[in-house]
Amino acid sequence: MEATEIVSRDPEVMNGALVFAGTRVPVEVLVEYLAAGDSLDEFLEAIPTVSREQAVAYLKLTPEAVEEAAGLAGSAR
Template sequence: MENKVIHSDPEIMGGTPVFLGTRVPVSFLFDYLEAGETIESFLESYPSVTRKMVTSALKAASYLVCQNVH
């Protein structure tokens, strides 16, 4: 599964996976959700990230988890 919303580059945030075109680490999304926050709250805090980007990142994470279960 190709993911076009997550990008990792050693020159950007030391290679931390970020949402494409931003400096927002993808891990921040999971931190928000783990803390009981909503996607809306995340999007308000990081306006450079779109709902479509969040949805794509969550789908990619789901795909990876499901692939590793089998």
């Protein structure tokens, strides 16, 4: 799945927040659900406009983005 199929950012959609592509659902909502102890299934049931594939792909991208931002990309774990 391409990054553009997972998330998007547009200043005219949700004030430029990072959202799941094709929706108005900020990715932060998924993070908040998980941080509160809710499951991915609970999130998907509550927010049916986000596909399981999008949510899982976003969660897989997140560690890579953190490593890149911290300058750790390509380093041994």
